[in-house]
Structures are given as C-alpha cells and as structure tokens.
Amino acid sequence: MSVLILCYHTINKNGKITPEIFEENLLSLKKKNYSSATLDDIFNYITGKKELPERTVHLTFDDGYRDNYSEAFPILKNFNFKATVFLITSRVGMLGHLHWQQIKEMESSGIFSFESHSHTHPRHSTTQPTKEELVNDLLVSKKIIKENLKKETKHFCYPYGEYDNLYVSALKEAGFLTGLTLNIGLNSVGQNPYLLKRVEVRNPKTWLENRLRIYSKPFISNIYEKIYRKI
C-alpha cells in the first residue's frame, strides 16, 4: 500500500480550486474509500513502525491563507479527513493570511494540524543560504508556533518545493522529522521522510477523480511517476 498526500493552497471562488471543486474532491476520496491519517501516522508508516489502511490520504495546505478557515474548514468538518496547514510564520495575521485566533480554533477541532513552511518563505535555489541561515529560519518558525500553539513542530514543507542536501541536513539539525516536496507520487514504506511526495490538485472538478484511477493503484502510479518525470 501507499499514502497519497494532496497539496492545496487557496480555496476560493475566484481561484483555481473553488469550494465546489474542493468539496467534490473530498466526495471522490470518500467514494474511493480513502482513510485519513496524520503526518505523524505517515512518518510512522514509512519508517515501518505503523500499519495504515490500503488507501490512505492526507490533505495539506501551503502558506496559511485565510480562506483555509473561511472556505475549507466548514467543508472539511463534514468529512473525516485530517489536514495540515504549513504556515509561513512571518505572514501570520497579515492580509489574506490566517491569524492565530483562527489557527487555534482550527487546531482544536482535531481536523487541522499546523506545521512549518519556514519563517520567511525564501526561494532556496536563488537565495543560496548557508546551513546556519537555514537552521535559524527553521528554528524561528518552530519557536513562533510553539509560543502560540504550545506544541513542537515536527513536519516541514519546502517553500516552492525546492530542496537540496543542505536543506535536508538543516531540517535534521532543527529537529524536524519530515520534509514535504512537490515531487509527484505516492509514499511507501522505506521512503525518505525528508522527501515526501505530494500531488498538487488542479481544476476542473473531475481532475482529482480521474487522477485517483492512477493514484489508488501503487503499481500504475509508479509507472506514471516514471513517465511524468521524463516529460
């Protein structure tokens, strides 16, 4: 079996993923009998410490947009799927971004968990930071989340999906267990936890339903991933 991690950003009626598409996505997952797991569960599964159901999914939202509260949260309450929002900690409370009161309400619902998407959201390939700079940025985001949510963040999502060995070693040093990329595919036992794969959901409404024909079958998904990487 393998775990599917989906990636979303904003959910709004003027964006690529509207509330209607989002709800349709969740219905498609339900129809295909997907179970939900937290990122902790997924870490334990890929490191061989936990079994998960045949079809498991986790939803992720990058950047911490305010419509994750106003649009995605009410819809998700009707489904039993776990989700993670990756916060850019310097942007919390800024225009269009979640503020701490909303974040606390979402976290206490048991649906959402909040993890780090860095403090400043740098473009790794062009800023060429030192390891020390990366570790500092990671620790600042960790500290801010801890101060506000009284929890230790363990999961990280690479800004723009950009990473290299330096970033991975900085994550380890800052005490993170996982790193989520934008490399497409499923996650199986033995997968490097610092290179978790995700599928970024697109429109139209039927996009995910069609893709689930591939992603619900690990064997077909592996072939698809290899072809996709070449084009």
Ligand SMILES: [Zn+2]
């Ligand atoms: Zn981002």
